Amino acid sequence: MKKKIYFNVPHLNKNSKIFIKKVLEEKSFTDGYFQKKCEQFIKYKTKAKFVSLTHSGTSALEIAMFLLNIGKGDEVLIPSYTFTSTANSVIMSGAKPVFVDVDKNLNIDSEKLEKKISKKTKAIIIVHYGGFPCDMDKILKLKKKI
Ligand SMILES: Cc1ncc(COP(=O)(O)O)c(C=O)c1O
Numbered sequence: 571m572k573k574k575i576y577f578n579v580p581h582l583n584k585n586s587k588i589f590i591k592k593v594l595e596e597k598s599f600t601d602g603y604f605q606k607k608c609e610q611f612i613k614y615k616t617k618a619k620f621v622s623l624t625h626s627g628t629s630a631l632e633i634a635m636f637l638l639n640i641g642k643g644d645e646v647l648i649p650s651y652t653f654t655s656t657a658n659s660v661i662m663s664g665a666k667p668v669f670v671d672v673d674k675n676l677n678i679d680s681e682k683l684e685k686k687i688s689k690k691t692k693a694i695i696i697v698h699y700g701g702f703p704c705d706m707d708k709i710l711k712l713k714k715k716i
Pocket of ligand 1: 627652656
């Protein structure tokens with residue numbers, strides 16, 4: 571018998587069906603009660619000044635490129651192992667994605683990252699692959715060089 575290996579398993583509890591029903595009844599899938607609740611929760615947890623949910627990771631990346639004013643002539647450093655949206659968001663902005671090799675955790679290699687920073691580098695997109703955190707101490711120090 572074949573065993574199915576899930577990419578991810580959604581966390582469901584006894585309230586899940588009740589909440590999904592509420593969303594369906596509200597007929598507001600992207601800007602309703604639960605969206606506001608999530609934003610409030612993230613704002614509280616992260617102490618961020620503003621929190622705005624997007625309908626997908628792809629649109630969040632595209633919006634980030636736009637808000638950072640990234641475009642033609644700019645370079646954005648991205649991990650060589652990631653979802654296509656990472657590179658696509660950079661290309662859509664008109665900038666050039668520059669791939670940086672990944673380390674043994676499949677995260678952007680912070681040692682190799684430094685060598686790829688150029689005068690054209692405008693941003694670094696990091697991906698905490700599979701939830702395993704990147705070397706943020708080093709990356710935040712490198713950020714100051716941009
Ligand atoms: C690293 C990474 N970035 C972006 C995305 C795109 O997210 P979404 O499917 O919500 O657009 C994915 C999706 O799997 C992803 O794994």
